[in-house]
Amino acid sequence: MEFKDYYKVMGVARDATEAQIKQAYRKLARKYHPDVSKEKDAEARFKEVGEAYEVLKSPDKRAAYDQLGQGPAAGGEFRPPPDWGTGFEFSGAGERDSSYSDFFESLFGAQGRAQGGRRGDFRPGRGEDHHAKVLLDLDATLHGGSRQLSLRVPEMDAEGRVSTKERVLNVQVPKGILAGQHIRLAGQGARLPGEGPPGDLYIEVEFQPHSLYRVDGRDLYLDLPVAPWEAALGAVVKTPTPTGIVELKIPPGSRAAGKLRLKGRGIPASPPGDFYVVLQIALPAAADAKAKAAYEAFAAAVPFNPRANLGV
Amino acid sequence: MTASDTEALPGAIFEESAVLTVEDLSRICAVDERHIVEFVEEGVLQVIEINTTEWRFSGAALRRARVALRLERDLEINLAGVALALDLMEELQQLRRELETRR
Numbered sequence: 001m002e003f004k005d006y007y008k009v010m011g012v013a014r015d016a017t018e019a020q021i022k023q024a025y026r027k028l029a030r031k032y033h034p035d036v037s038k039e040k041d042a043e044a045r046f047k048e049v050g051e052a053y054e055v056l057k058s059p060d061k062r063a064a065y066d067q068l069g070q071g072p073a074a075g076g077e078f079r080p081p082p083d084w085g086t087g088f089e090f091s092g093a094g095e096r097d098s099s100y101s102d103f104f105e106s107l108f109g110a111q112g113r114a115q116g117g118r119r120g121d122f123r124p125g126r127g128e129d130h131h132a133k134v135l136l137d138l139d140a141t142l143h144g145g146s147r148q149l150s151l152r153v154p155e156m157d158a159e160g161r162v163s164t165k166e167r168v169l170n171v172q173v174p175k176g177i178l179a180g181q182h183i184r185l186a187g188q189g190a191r192l193p194g195e196g197p198p199g200d201l202y203i204e205v206e207f208q209p210h211s212l213y214r215v216d217g218r219d220l221y222l223d224l225p226v227a228p229w230e231a232a233l234g235a236v237v238k239t240p241t242p243t244g245i246v247e248l249k250i251p252p253g254s255r256a257a258g259k260l261r262l263k264g265r266g267i268p269a270s271p272p273g274d275f276y277v278v279l280q281i282a283l284p285a286a287a288d289a290k291a292k293a294a295y296e297a298f299a300a301a302v303p304f305n306p307r308a309n310l311g312v
Numbered sequence: 313m314t315a316s317d318t319e320a321l322p323g324a325i326f327e328e329s330a331v332l333t334v335e336d337l338s339r340i341c342a343v344d345e346r347h348i349v350e351f352v353e354e355g356v357l358q359v360i361e362i363n364t365t366e367w368r369f370s371g372a373a374l375r376r377a378r379v380a381l382r383l384e385r386d387l388e389i390n391l392a393g394v395a396l397a398l399d400l401m402e403e404l405q406q407l408r409r410e411l412e413t414r415r
Contacts, residue, residue, distance in 0.1 A: 029387050035379045036401065050386070129340045131378065146320035172320040180375055183323035202326060202340065204375065216409045270328065 004103045006052035006065065014066075018057070025053040051100050061108065127190035127199035134203055136173065138210040141267055142242040144175030149203065171203070176269035178218055179206050212240060218273025220266045225282040226250055231258075241265050241275055248277060256281045327371030331360075334367055341377050348377070354391035356380045356398060 007014050010024045032039060032046040039045065055061045100108075132151040140147055149171050152164045174183060182202045189199025207215055214221040224239055234252035238245050243265060250260075258279045266273025286292045330336075337357075338345040351357040352367065357377060359367045379401075380394045389397065 026387070033383070033386055035382055036397075046386075128342060170320045172322045174323050174325045177325045178327075181328075181371075182326040182374060184326040185321050185323055188321065200340075202374070203323070204378075214412060216412070 001102050001106060003068075004048075004052070004101060006055050009048050009052040010056060012056075016056075018059075021053070021056045025049065025057070029053075048101075051104050054100075055104070055108070065107070126196050127192045129199040130189040130201045132201065132203050133206065135206050135208050138207050138213060138215065140173040141175060141177045141205075141207070144173060146170055146172050151203070176267055176272070177205050178267060178269055179215065181205055213242070215267070218267045218269045218271075219276060220273065221276045221278055223280050224248075224277045225280045226254070228281055228283065231255065231279060231281055239277060242267075250279070254279055326374065330371035330374070332369040332371065332373060337369060337373065337377055340374060341381060343381060350391055351377060351380060355395040356391055
């Protein structure tokens, strides 16, 4: 098991005051909060910071943790000492029920865990609703179809402890679902030991980046390279769309970054989104004598100052 | 694995059909109904007017409520601050999208 240096995680000295620890936590929590942060590993960092704060903010846990010293040399295995935890009573760990590291579990175990965390008043007999989040491929919403979704869902054991378990579900993804929306699976939430009906499962959807299309709500964007003469003279070019290849008419006099809209060809939600083609002018290289001659002839024939706007 | 495990579960888009009551939000988010009422009073959630006797929310309120609960719990922000953060986050997302589609 890996030793966790909670002081290092929080970026505070080992003799930091409670106020300093709180301050450090607030700052890091804002920086790495998964709903706010754009950092790559925000979720993992946020958990790490939350765990460190859980220990350092509580005088009894901190005192117990401090007894461990600085841990083994880097990369060394850590095992709690046999007399670990005697004389300390851990309680009131707050409401967080996300998974803590093995290190935390071995030190504070079930005692240190959040107790319950249920805040609402519930209809008796009905299982709790569960929530999960998945990263889907865009094709799932464009065409529908079933996907194996691997979810981490909380599970409560007989003693009321909560842990996260991996659960694989084969789900028919509803065509046209948008990022931020939820797939509801009735009856797939928590089941109580008694008879009562099970809760529901809500799966929040986000999309993996697509190789061709960008997503904006229900609209899709495609960057389409065209040759200078296609843009200037107009052309009919083949364009990939979610519903297959279409012949797209490029109007004469088109400019770079010009947008063409294919109505209703975005994500098939209700109402369906639109499909936007954003033109990019691709230049052929002056790679051989023939191409060079053509560029030179063009320059001679067409007076053109691309920098006229700059006053030069 | 039983046969039913291998069959795909039919998923429905929650937001499309859902019109939520305070009780629904309270149950799905596992918080007190009082807390949902506070969300409305502080501008975290908006009521869509369908009739005047009972509050109704659109399906999109679910995501907003869940993010609000996380911000409240993890960052210890009060509800006015949560409402402000949510509005600013939405605006930021909108600006990011515009930037993305213009690049």
